[in-house]
Amino acid sequence: MKLLRFHYEMTYSYDLPIREHYFSLKCIPQSDCRQKIQTLDVRVTPYQYLSRERDAFSNEMLIGNCLNEHKNFDVLVQGVAQTGMEEYTGNDDSQNIIFRNQSPYTLPGECIREFYRQNELPGDVSDYERALHLMRKLHQTFRYEKDVTDIYTTAEEALQKGSGVCQDYTHILLSLLRIAGIPCRYVVGMMVGEGLSHAWTEVFSQGRWYGLDATNNLLVSEDYVKISHGRDYGDCIINKGIYVGNAVEHQKISVVVEAE
Amino acid sequence: MKQLFNQSDAVNKLLERYGVKFGIYKNGTFKEQLFPFDSIPRVIEKEEFDYLERGLIQRVTALNRFLADIYGEKNIVKDGVIPEEFIFSSSGYMAECEGALPPKAIYSHISGIDLVQAKDKTWYVLEDNLRVPSGASYPMIARNLCRRASPSTFHDIPVADNRNYAALLKEVMDYVNTGGINVILTPGRYNAAYFEHSFLAEKTGSILATGQELIVEDDYLYYIGCNDEKQKVGAVYRRISDEYLDPMNFCADSVIGVPHLYSAFKKGNVALLNAPGNGIADDKGIYYFVPKMIEYYLNEKSILNNAPTYLPFYEEDKKYVLENFDNLVIKDVAEAGGYGVVFGKDLEGQKKEDFINLVKSEPRRFIAQEVIDFIDIDIMENGERVPRKADLRAFVLTGKEVKVWKSGLTRFSRNPDSFVVNSSQGGGFKDTWVLLR
Numbered sequence: 001m002k003l004l005r006f007h008y009e010m011t012y013s014y015d016l017p018i019r020e021h022y023f024s025l026k027c028i029p030q031s032d033c034r035q036k037i038q039t040l041d042v043r044v045t046p047y048q049y050l051s052r053e054r055d056a057f058s059n060e061m062l063i064g065n066c067l068n069e070h071k072n073f074d075v076l077v078q079g080v081a082q083t084g085m086e087e088y089t090g091n092d093d094s095q096n097i098i099f100r101n102q103s104p105y106t107l108p109g110e111c112i113r114e115f116y117r118q119n120e121l122p123g124d125v126s127d128y129e130r131a132l133h134l135m136r137k138l139h140q141t142f143r144y145e146k147d148v149t150d151i152y153t154t155a156e157e158a159l160q161k162g163s164g165v166c167q168d169y170t171h172i173l174l175s176l177l178r179i180a181g182i183p184c185r186y187v188v189g190m191m192v193g194e195g196l197s198h199a200w201t202e203v204f205s206q207g208r209w210y211g212l213d214a215t216n217n218l219l220v221s222e223d224y225v226k227i228s229h230g231r232d233y234g235d236c237i238i239n240k241g242i243y244v245g246n247a248v249e250h251q252k253i254s255v256v257v258e259a260e
Numbered sequence: 261m262k263q264l265f266n267q268s269d270a271v272n273k274l275l276e277r278y279g280v281k282f283g284i285y286k287n288g289t290f291k292e293q294l295f296p297f298d299s300i301p302r303v304i305e306k307e308e309f310d311y312l313e314r315g316l317i318q319r320v321t322a323l324n325r326f327l328a329d330i331y332g333e334k335n336i337v338k339d340g341v342i343p344e345e346f347i348f349s350s351s352g353y354m355a356e357c358e359g360a361l362p363p364k365a366i367y368s369h370i371s372g373i374d375l376v377q378a379k380d381k382t383w384y385v386l387e388d389n390l391r392v393p394s395g396a397s398y399p400m401i402a403r404n405l406c407r408r409a410s411p412s413t414f415h416d417i418p419v420a421d422n423r424n425y426a427a428l429l430k431e432v433m434d435y436v437n438t439g440g441i442n443v444i445l446t447p448g449r450y451n452a453a454y455f456e457h458s459f460l461a462e463k464t465g466s467i468l469a470t471g472q473e474l475i476v477e478d479d480y481l482y483y484i485g486c487n488d489e490k491q492k493v494g495a496v497y498r499r500i501s502d503e504y505l506d507p508m509n510f511c512a513d514s515v516i517g518v519p520h521l522y523s524a525f526k527k528g529n530v531a532l533l534n535a536p537g538n539g540i541a542d543d544k545g546i547y548y549f550v551p552k553m554i555e556y557y558l559n560e561k562s563i564l565n566n567a568p569t570y571l572p573f574y575e576e577d578k579k580y581v582l583e584n585f586d587n588l589v590i591k592d593v594a595e596a597g598g599y600g601v602v603f604g605k606d607l608e609g610q611k612k613e614d615f616i617n618l619v620k621s622e623p624r625r626f627i628a629q630e631v632i633d634f635i636d637i638d639i640m641e642n643g644e645r646v647p648r649k650a651d652l653r654a655f656v657l658t659g660k661e662v663k664v665w666k667s668g669l670t671r672f673s674r675n676p677d678s679f680v681v682n683s684s685q686g687g688g689f690k691d692t693w694v695l696l697r
Contacts, residue, residue: 056358101348
């Protein structure tokens with residue numbers, strides 16, 4: 001077990017005032033059987049209406065608005081998490097049905113199907129071993145490279161391009177696992193040594209959820225703090241916002257996770 | 261009754277004067293068109309309508325149970341009645357709606373069920389419309405004008421009064437209302453059915469509002485009237501499709517929706533008619549399973565017939581489809597609005613071979629149906645009675661009880677060779693008379 005201090009800050013500034021700003025934030029880590037959030041401090045400035053709710057997959061959300069004119073918008077989430085307690089156990093099998101079916105970002109095409117055929121692990125092995133094998137193969141084939149893909153890139157498109165970022169690694173692995181009928185989900189979180197948010201895959205096998213970080217070819221360890229999960233990126237967008245104003249937006253995101 | 265048949269022109273003039281129109285986009289410009297009315301009514305005998313009524317109530321009851329199950333426990337999938345790949349990878353399934361039970365557990369308050377009658381008089385359901393079905397206002401208005409044009413007809417013939425549609429709708433809105441006013445949410449005057457939105461608002465005593473006039477604050481929905489005064493809203497009959505309803509929960513590009521509306525709904529603070537997520541129940545692939553759904557949830561045999569449908573997903577059906585390809589119509593389940601519909605007999609040579617291979621390699625994508633030769637109904641054209649193809653959209657309202665409106669929208673094709681009755685394709689409409697005895 002480990003104690004991690006996390007600090008997640010999003011700062012938006014606008015050269016001209018914006019108004020009628022509505023936001024929906026999925027940026028709050030929650031306690032589960034693997035991590036325990038010991039202290040939590042969340043600040044949103046400015047706002048006029050702010051409320052909490054849970055989304056379809058029980059992620060904690062902050063929703064609200066700021067109708068008046070403003071030129072800055074800041075979100076700060078900080079606290080201490082106790083991590084590495086155990087693998088996630090037990091789960092609602094109704095949700096697992098959803099997680100074993102393809103979702104908008106993971107719909108496979110010829111490229112992913114071919115990759116699956118070539119790398120499928122034969123024989124009677126657990127879903128966890130299957131997943132591990134696919135992750136290793138994917139890591140060998142797919143290269144890490146920025147600016148090749150964007151947030152709209154699907155798993156199939158990314159594999160065609162041959163390189164991408166953590167979002168793409170995760171989507172491709174999800175798509176492969178779902179071809180095999182294995183429940184799996186997209187996870188957004190933070191990790192030690194990474195200055196941005198990170199994405200990885202969780203796989204359900206023999207009653208437990210396992211975290212697989214395909215980008216780094218690693219098992220998710222006590223150095224990771226989970227924020228949210230869903231079918232794919234579309235379910236885990238950290239900041240969804242709309243506003244009125246013809247302004248240029250500057251965005252700064254800083255994530256620091258370190259041992260206490 | 262003769263007196264009435266010759267009144268088509270007069271009634272059409274009145275319809276025009278009252279602004280009974282629908283809008284269409286053609287080549288990028290918006291045009292309002294009249295929906296041509298034919299004064300010869302479709303008449304449905306009492307016994308026949310009683311049968312339809314029983315079948316429609318049963319069908320819509322099962323569809324509502326299905327929606328609550330899919331976004332909740334998913335028992336119909338766990339029990340293997342519907343294969344999961346027909347649901348969770350379908351574009352009609354909206355994960356955002358997981359676990360959000362609507363007020364009074366009703367998903368489809370207003371259901372438009374499209375039926376046709378075959379030449380042997382058997383009725384078939386062609387399609388369920390559980391999202392934003394439109395068209396009820398046209399027969400309401402036409403009836404009103406016909407009664408004016410020929411009062412004696414309605415004195416002599418025992419026709420069920422259909423002018424109660426708004427009262428039925430209001431009853432449903434009041435039943436699910438969570439406290440506050442009733443609102444009809446319209447995308448605005450450039451929508452195809454804007455006339456209907458304003459008409460129903462007036463008749464149900466609801467406020468007609470655009471997204472701009474509504475705001476979510478403190479987890480409740482408010483209508484902002486003149487003088488900026490706010491009124492709490494308890495029920496929204498929304499005539500905006502799911503994707504555009506709330507940019508914060510669904511399509512972020514929407515400018516006609518209300519941000520956070522779905523959040524207020526999830527917290528039980530406002531009712532949405534119909535509830536979001538219904539697209540999964542009126543999906544073409546799911547249509548096949550509706551009779552099975554009825555057996556599963558209600559433990560009854562389906563009263564109404566589906567058009568005979570085959571799923572190439574099942575080996576046995578695939579074999580039948582390939583052997584009888586020329587007699588079938590094949591539909592791509594992902595497409596809508598008449599796209600992706602292929603008549604087997606129209607394909608030849610390489611094209612046919614390619615298509616058959618596609619069905620073989622992606623069987624999940626298609627359904628195949630027998631082509632139903634449905635009956636003709638007479639219309640008046642240049643003073644003569646001529647036969648044309650016609651369908652019927654029945655309206656089923658679900659509130660405290662499930663009720664079938666004793667009328668419906670009969671649409672006909674003006675082209676003698678066509679089976680397409682859509683208003684956007686130049687079709688016309690008739691009043692639908694349900695006889696009381």
